[in-house]
Amino acid sequence: MRSAGSEPAGAKRGQGQPMLAAQRQARILEEVQRTGGVRVNDLTRLLGVSDMTVRRDLDVLDSRGLLTKVHGGATVRRSGSTDEPAFTVKAEMEQPAKDAIARTAAALVRPGTAIGISGGSTTYTLARHLVGVPDLTVVTNSLRVADVLHAHETTNPGANQTVILTGGMRTPSEALVGPIAVQAIRTLHLDQVFLGVYGMDAQAGYTSPNLMESETNRALVTAARNLIVVADHTKWGVVGLSAFAALDDAAVLVSDDGLSEDAREVLSDEVGELVLADRAGQ
Incomplete structure (x- = not known):
C-alpha cells in the first residue's frame, strides 16, 4: 500500500502524465514545421513512446493532409510543384x-x-x-x-x-x-x-x-x-x-x-x- 501523496506505481519522477494522442500529434506537427522533416527514431525519444505509436500518429496526420509521411519519418506537406525543401x-x-x-x-x-x-x-x-x-x-x-x-x-x-x-x-x-x-x-x-x-x-x-x-x-x-x-x-x-x-x-x-x-x-x-x-x- 502506498502512502498518501506518493507516486503511482511505474510513474517517473519529473515526468507528467502521458500525452494524449492529440497532444502528441500537435507536438509532432510543431517539430515538422520547425525543422521541415522529422525521423521516427527522433520522435520516439522526444515523446517517450514506441515507434509503433509514432507511426500511427504520422498515419493520422498524413491522412488529414497535415504532413507527408515518408519512409522513416515525415516531412512538411508539399504545397505544390514549386516547393523546394532546404538541403538540410x-x-x-x-x-x-x-x-x-x-x-x-x-x-x-x-x-x-x-x-x-x-x-x-x-x-x-x-x-x-x-x-x-x-x-x-x-x-x-x-x-x-x-x-x-x-x-x-x-x-x-x-x-x-x-x-x-x-x-x-x-x-x-x-x-x-x-x-x-x-x-x-x-x-x-x-x-x-x-x-x-x-x-x-x-x-x-x-x-x-x-x-x-x-x-x-x-x-x-x-x-x-x-x-x-x-x-x-x-x-x-x-x-x-x-x-x-x-x-x-x-x-x-x-x-x-x-x-x-x-x-x-x-x-x-x-x-x-x-x-x-x-x-x-x-
Missing part, C-alpha cells in the same frame, strides 16, 4: 536508401574519367563514396559535393582528383544554377553525369521545382555521354514545375528496393537499365 531537410530523410543508392552508383565510376554531379542530397552522399577514386575529374554545380571532395583532397593529396565548381546562383538545395552555370557546362563533354532529381513521373519525366535549376540540369544532360539518375523510391510520382529530361534519357537509373512494382514496370521499359539498391544491405 532533405539530407535527413531516406538516409538508408540514399546510402545504398550512392554505394551502388559509385561502383559505376572508373579512375581516369571525367564525370558531372548535380546538386542534391543523394548526389552529396554519392560524393562521399567517390573520394577514393583516383585520377578523377569532377564537374559539379553542388557546393556540398565540392566541399566533400575538396576536404578529402586536402587531407589526402595522393587522391589526385580535380574538382571544377561551375559557379552560379545558389538554390535552397545548395546547387549553383543560372546562366553562369549553364555556360560553364555547355563547353564540356563528360563520360558520365550523375543527376539527382526532385521527382520522376511516367508522363512528366524528371523534374525540378526550380526553373533555373531545371535549365542547369538540362545542360548537364546534354554534356553527358552516359546519364545516370540517382533517385530514391519516394521520388516516383512527384512532379516539379519544370521537366528537364525524359525517363528514357537515362542510361541507368539507380533507385532502391522500396520502389513500387508499378514504378518498376514503367521504369524498366523506359530507362536503359534499372538498378535497385538493397537498403537492408547497408
Whole structure:
C-alpha cells in the first residue's frame, strides 16, 4: 500500500502524465514545421513512446493532409510543384536508401574519367563514396559535393582528383544554377553525369521545382555521354514545375528496393537499365 501523496506505481519522477494522442500529434506537427522533416527514431525519444505509436500518429496526420509521411519519418506537406525543401531537410530523410543508392552508383565510376554531379542530397552522399577514386575529374554545380571532395583532397593529396565548381546562383538545395552555370557546362563533354532529381513521373519525366535549376540540369544532360539518375523510391510520382529530361534519357537509373512494382514496370521499359539498391544491405 502506498502512502498518501506518493507516486503511482511505474510513474517517473519529473515526468507528467502521458500525452494524449492529440497532444502528441500537435507536438509532432510543431517539430515538422520547425525543422521541415522529422525521423521516427527522433520522435520516439522526444515523446517517450514506441515507434509503433509514432507511426500511427504520422498515419493520422498524413491522412488529414497535415504532413507527408515518408519512409522513416515525415516531412512538411508539399504545397505544390514549386516547393523546394532546404538541403538540410532533405539530407535527413531516406538516409538508408540514399546510402545504398550512392554505394551502388559509385561502383559505376572508373579512375581516369571525367564525370558531372548535380546538386542534391543523394548526389552529396554519392560524393562521399567517390573520394577514393583516383585520377578523377569532377564537374559539379553542388557546393556540398565540392566541399566533400575538396576536404578529402586536402587531407589526402595522393587522391589526385580535380574538382571544377561551375559557379552560379545558389538554390535552397545548395546547387549553383543560372546562366553562369549553364555556360560553364555547355563547353564540356563528360563520360558520365550523375543527376539527382526532385521527382520522376511516367508522363512528366524528371523534374525540378526550380526553373533555373531545371535549365542547369538540362545542360548537364546534354554534356553527358552516359546519364545516370540517382533517385530514391519516394521520388516516383512527384512532379516539379519544370521537366528537364525524359525517363528514357537515362542510361541507368539507380533507385532502391522500396520502389513500387508499378514504378518498376514503367521504369524498366523506359530507362536503359534499372538498378535497385538493397537498403537492408547497408
